[in-house]
Amino acid sequence: MGYSIGQVARKTGLSTYTLRFYEKEGLLPNVRKNSAGLRVFSDADLQWLQMIECLKETGMPLKGIRQYIEWFDAGDSTLPQRLEMFQKQREKVLADIAALQKHLAKIDYKVNLYAKAVRCGSLQKVLPQTKGQDITQGF
Amino acid sequence: MGYSIGQVARKTGLSTYTLRFYEKEGLLPNVRKNSAGLRVFSDADLQWLQMIECLKETGMPLKGIRQYIEWFDAGDSTLPQRLEMFQKQREKVLADIAALQKHLAKIDYKVNLYAKAVRCGSLQKVLPQTKGQDITQGF
DNA sequence: TTTGAGATTAAAGTTAACTCTAAGTCGAAT
DNA sequence: ATTCGACTTAGAGTTAACTTTAATCTCAAA
Numbered sequence: 001m002g003y004s005i006g007q008v009a010r011k012t013g014l015s016t017y018t019l020r021f022y023e024k025e026g027l028l029p030n031v032r033k034n035s036a037g038l039r040v041f042s043d044a045d046l047q048w049l050q051m052i053e054c055l056k057e058t059g060m061p062l063k064g065i066r067q068y069i070e071w072f073d074a075g076d077s078t079l080p081q082r083l084e085m086f087q088k089q090r091e092k093v094l095a096d097i098a099a100l101q102k103h104l105a106k107i108d109y110k111v112n113l114y115a116k117a118v119r120c121g122s123l124q125k126v127l128p129q130t131k132g133q134d135i136t137q138g139f
Numbered sequence: 140m141g142y143s144i145g146q147v148a149r150k151t152g153l154s155t156y157t158l159r160f161y162e163k164e165g166l167l168p169n170v171r172k173n174s175a176g177l178r179v180f181s182d183a184d185l186q187w188l189q190m191i192e193c194l195k196e197t198g199m200p201l202k203g204i205r206q207y208i209e210w211f212d213a214g215d216s217t218l219p220q221r222l223e224m225f226q227k228q229r230e231k232v233l234a235d236i237a238a239l240q241k242h243l244a245k246i247d248y249k250v251n252l253y254a255k256a257v258r259c260g261s262l263q264k265v266l267p268q269t270k271g272q273d274i275t276q277g278f
Numbered sequence: 279t280t281t282g283a284g285a286t287t288a289a290a291g292t293t294a295a296c297t298c299t300a301a302g303t304c305g306a307a308t
Numbered sequence: 309a310t311t312c313g314a315c316t317t318a319g320a321g322t323t324a325a326c327t328t329t330a331a332t333c334t335c336a337a338a
Contacts, residue, residue, distance in 0.1 A: 057238060079260070111222065111225045301316100
């Protein structure tokens with residue numbers, strides 16, 4: 001129950017640079033140091049890192065994550081703010097998933113188009129044709 | 140069939156700065172200019188912008204998008220590269236959606252936890268307790 | 279015909295999130 | 309005793325993707 005910065009880097013996939021940077025930015029406020037001044041990460045620090053990863057990968061900027069940590073440190077008086085933050089993040093993730101699914105449909109279409117085009121050696125030949133003006137995306 | 144940069148900005152939500160920047164970066168190679176040197180965007184340019192948006196919002200860097208456009212300009216000899224690009228992007232989007240869904244579960248948990256905590260005015264009181272050591276994330 | 283919104287360019291500035299460098303410290307192993 | 313790898317700090321450098329500035333030009337409307 002006590003990890004060096006290098007061990008945490010290996011565990012999390014973050015670089016030691018990044019871990020120090022996060023601490024400097026207020027994302028890991030309570031990392032202990034031993035008598036020699038070396039950081040000693042606790043299991044609680046690792047759990048914070050997991051939460052940080054979750055928020056970061058769902059698009060929250062480091063500033064927002066830092067705000068959450070400040071609210072946490074401020075105690076129960078900031079429970080409503082934290083609830084609202086997670087509710088908003090939830091809405092954002094739902095919207096992002098929906099957007100990705102829309103984009104996926106477009107990409108799927110292109111995969112099929114190009115698969116056909118590769119088979120017959122020409123993109124033009126596999127583009128759907130319209131009678132009047134050509135509304136087709138030629139790419 | 141011919142739009143000013145301001146009209147395109149309003150249509151797409153991109154700024155005129157961004158549109159000029161994209162052109163400079165090779166993302167819009169064939170934008171016409173009128174006799175006075177003003178850009179005149181075509182419907183084809185707008186369609187390219189839609190494709191750019193799709194690739195950008197699924198996490199492709201501008202360099203990658205530019206590569207696609209260069210392959211397009213090079214003609215049918217690059218069909219396999221373009222197919223591979225879309226296949227990889229498809230895999231990436233699928234992975235990103237899966238990751239977001241995992242993160243969403245964690246965020247949903249927090250929303251519920253904080254909803255309870257707000258109701259009873261304390262986070263500690265609503266944290267699930269374990270018998271031996273406490274493995275609970277206290278935040 | 280003048281005025282004002284909107285266009286042009288090249289180049290500099292901004293922001294987020296790292297990423298690295300330099301100069302030094304510490305503890306274990308040769 | 310010294311060498312090695314991992315650590316420390318402050319601060320500088322990097323990258324992507326814009327964003328703004330400055331000085332000038334175009335064009336439609338009053």
